[in-house]
Amino acid sequence: MSSKSTETPRMSDDEETHTSVEEIESPVTKQSYKEILMLAFSSLGAIYGDIGTSPLYVLNSIKYPHATPTEEDIFGGISIIFYLFIIIVLAKYAFVVLTYGPNEGEGGQIAIYAKIARHLHFGPKGVIIPGSPQRSDLELLKRVETTNSFMSSKSQGGWKKKPSVIKFISAFTLIVCFLGCALVISDGLLTPTTSVLSAVAGIQVAKPSFSHVLAVSEVILVFLFFIQQFGSATISYFFAPIIAVWLVGLIICGAINISHHPSVLKSLSPHYAIRLLKRSGVDAFGGSMLAITGTEAMFADLGHFGKVPTQIGISTVLFALIITYLGQGAYVIKRPESLPNVFYESIPGGTNSWFYWIMFVLAILSTIIASQALILGVFSILSQMINLDCFPKLRVVHVSSSYVGKVYIPMANLLLLIGVCATTAGFKNSNNVTAAYGLGISLDFLLTSLLLMVCFVYVYEYQWWVSAIYCLIFVPLEVCIIISNIKKVPHGGWFPLMMCAIFFSIFAFWRYCRSKTVEKQLTSRVRITDIFPLLKGKPASTVVDLGHKSYVDSTDISMNEADLSERETVEDEPNQDVKFDERSPFKLVSTNYGNVELSTKPGVAIIYSDNPYNDLSSPNSVPGVYERIVRSCASIPSVVIFCTIRVLSIPTVASEDRILVGATKIPGHYNCILRFGFMEQRVSDETLSQEILRQFPEVDRLRSSMSAKIPVLHIFEADKxxxxxxxxxxxxxxxxxxxxxxxxxxxxxxxxxxxxxxxxxHDDQYVRISNEDDERREKIFVGGIMRI
The missing domain is CATH 1.10.20 (Histone, subunit A)
Structure with missing residues (x-):
């Protein structure tokens, strides 16, 4: 018996609670000045080690027109470095890229691609792109129609909105994104090798008889990757003071050397850069661009620290570096023979002074930290690739409850360690590896520019001339840098190209196969009317939110939100049977051998799926695994729960918000969403399983009618x-x-x-049953051959 509720239903209050959980998934947080400055300081120890240690090897890597560089040659080299800082690092990355490139706080080419795909409504099938408008879990559970999409599409107009153009943009941006990510990961192999070998080689400057540079370098690299498990927040707190002291040491060295030859300040004039380029051609860029390595990692690491702290950090670092290069130039002008080891020989006091060994120790520590930027960049990129289903679902560990972008991927860390150690052993010394270094980074600069120009037109809807101006300012310079580095291919530049091709092939192959798999999964979903032939032409009667024991009348498919507030509360009836009656349209199941009567047995079946939006977006269909069960067995448990696990972008989820349930159109069948925060372990243990069962009245009635424990089956789809x-x-x-x-x-x-x-x-790893024998009995894998 039912009666109208005269009070505001409990459902409404709880809806507000659940809605608030959805709203704080992507919170807009305003940081205090203290937090910003602390993050900027911490970023020194995670992002700027790479660019901060470039003085170890840059000035002696530049190609000068004379075997022994003249004063004008040195001025020209420093001038090129200075204007690369201004144009590429400050103007392009710190201002333009960090402003227009990030997507939901994340950086890297994958973030720009995700932003473009979100606005043009393309992208990997079956994936919710971060930042996309999406229905809350409650709305999905209450959904009773499939005709209208909740995502609006932009009106078509102009050549740039034509389907053929959008299709081209979709393919073009995905290819550029994959190439860019592959190049960053390739840099992740070369950067630690270059930095550590260059620093350890300083021992040979003071002690020429030392012959264990490679062995010491390998030990340092193993230590570096070992400490990654402690997270970027912890590491940066220890590393930031070291980099800060290192930068102060660089400023001291540079200032002392500048005081001995103040005329070196003339090199800040572009006149000298132009004259060197006239004499050496674009080849001068090949060595000088090594001063800006790590810039692309700064963008990729954005999710770890944020935009403003990153901008403050890079401004501080560039000041120290400019002073350092000016000081090195002043020293080389006085002692041209010191160019091959200019960093160590330009340290005031000589190679046996106490200050020399302090700077040497700082150099070793800083080069360890230098590799941190690329390692974190690789973690960030792979995490985003996993979210977009473009890479295998490796375990991602969130190491900070404050920033969802701070991640650690154990398997990627191990593979990167093996790759870096092998690369170091292959190149053996810093001279060999610097010959290979730079080509991948310069290509990465250009790919970022291509994605940004598309982003200006389609995401921000700027006029075409905005992209044209950007192109005229940055692209010619980046093309010149690429041309200068192409000559490195025979001398080791082939290595980043080879690794880029390997990683690109992995990304493209995985995305292709997953796309075909998801497409097959979506088409294999079965309409309810195809399973239950008597249902054809009959509308569903109710949609139920059992978590609040409230029934929503949904006979009218066009029901709006105002209608939802008018609901009836139904009292539990302990004696009600869950079996289908003779008039039920769900009594018969259609099989290849005709219609078969469907029977129910006391018990509960929980069918797991890993995509709530694909499985809940269509209330008129069920997963293919359910069809296999009912058509093969013609018998099902009296309660069937379609369960999905969802991870929110908040650290933790309150226990009262963890479980959301709703009815389907089939009696005794329900949808359930388990929600976890990104810092929580996604585990459905026996306690949580019992909490799920308590949400359903039928289970309570089964408990009262059965003396034994209610049998529960955990069913997983396992297609080959x-x-x-x-x-x-x-x-x-x-x-x-x-x-x-x-x-x-x-x-x-x-x-x-x-x-x-x-x-x-497989989702079975998230479901833990305490008893091993019970696990063998209660976990069932159902599947077949899926051909793609």
Whole structure:
């Protein structure tokens, strides 16, 4: 018996609570000046070690027109470095890129791509791009129609909005994004190698007999990657003071050397840069651009510290570096023979002074820190790639409750350690590795510019001439830098290109296979009317939010929010049976052998899925795994729960907000969303499972009618993915090229993608049952062959 509620229903109050949880998922926080300055200081120890240690090897890497550089040559080299700082580091990255590039606080080319894809409504299938408008979990649970999308699309107008142009932009930006991310990861292999080898080589300047540079470098690198597990916040607090002291030491060295030859300040005039470029050509950029390595990592690391702290940090670092290069130039002008080891020889007091060994120790520590920027950049990029389903779902550990972008990826850290140690062993000394260094970074500069120009037009809807002006200012310089570095290819520049090709292939292959898999999953969802033939033409009667014991009348599909406030409260009826009655349209199941009567057994089945939006967005269909169960067994537990796990962008979720439930159109079948904060361990243990069951009246009635424990089955979909090309199709292909492509496609999907995907896609790792015997009985994997 039901009666109208005369008071404001509990549902409304709780809806406000849940809505607030949704709203604080992407909080707009205003930082105090103290927090900004503390973050700026901390960023010294995580972002600027790379660019901050460039004085170790830059000035002697520049190609001068004379074997022994003249005063004008040195002035020209310093002038080029100075204006690269101004144009690339400050104007482009600190001002333009950090302002227009980030997406939801994250940086890197993947962030720019995500922003473009979000505004143009393209991107990886089955993925919610960060920042996209989306329905709350409660709205998804109450959804009763599928005709209208909640995402608005921009009106079509002009050539840039034509479908063919949008399709091209979609492919172009994805390719550029993958190339950019691959180049940053390639730099992640070279940067630690370059920095550490250059610093340890300082021992040979003071002690020429020392011959263990490589061994010491490898030990330092192992230590560097070992401490990554403590998180960027902890590491930066220890590293920031070291970099700060290092920068002070650089300023002291530079100021003392400048005082001996003040005329070096004339090199700040662009006149000398232009004259050197006339004599040496663009080759002068090949060495001088090494002074700005680490700039691309600064953008990739944005999620760890934020925009304003990063801008403050880079301004401070550049001041120290300019003083340092001016001081080194002043020293070389007086002693040209010191150029090969200008950093260590220009330290005041000589190679045996106490100040020399202080700077040497600081150099070693700073080069360890220098690698930190690229390592954090790799973590940030891979984390975003995982979120966009463009990389296997490695375990991502959030190391800060204040910033969702601060992450650590154990598997990536291990693989990067192996790669860096192998790279260091291969190049052996700093001279070899600096010959390979720079090409990948210069290409990365250009790719960022290409994405930004697209972003100006489509995201910010600026006039085309804004992108044209940006292009005229930055792109010609970046192209010149690339040309100067292409000559490094025979001398080691091939290495970053090779690694870029490998990483790009991994990204593209994984995205292609996942796209085909998600497409197959979406098309394999089964309409309820195809399973229950008697249901055709009959509307659903109710949609229920069982978490609040409130029933919502949804016979009218066009119900609006005002209608939802008018609901009836139904008292629990202990004697009500959950079996389908004879008139129920859910009594019969359609199979290949005709209609079969569906029976129910006392118990609960929880069917898990990893994508709430794909599974809840269509209330008229069910996952393919459910179809397999009912058509194969013709018997189901009396309560079936479709459960999804969702991670919010807040640190923790209150216990009262963790579980959201709602009814489906099938009696005894419900949707459930488990919500966790990014700092919480995603585990559904026995306590949480019992809490889920307490949300449902049917389970309470089962408990009262059964003396034994209610049987609970945890069901996971475990399809084996195989290539759609069969043996016969490949065998009868006449074209050798087509045959080769199809055969390789089958090999890669069957023996590479399928096993790797199986490792990282299963949700059973999140469901823990205390007793091992119970786990074997209660966990069931249902699946078949999915051909893509």
């Amino acid at each position: 993915i195989r290539s759609s090309e069969g043996d016969e199709e490949i065998l009868f292909t006449r074209n050798p090229l087509t045959w080769t492509v199809k055969y390789l496609r089958r090999i890669m999907i069957d023996h590479v993608f399928s096993p790797v995907n199986a490792i990282f896609q």
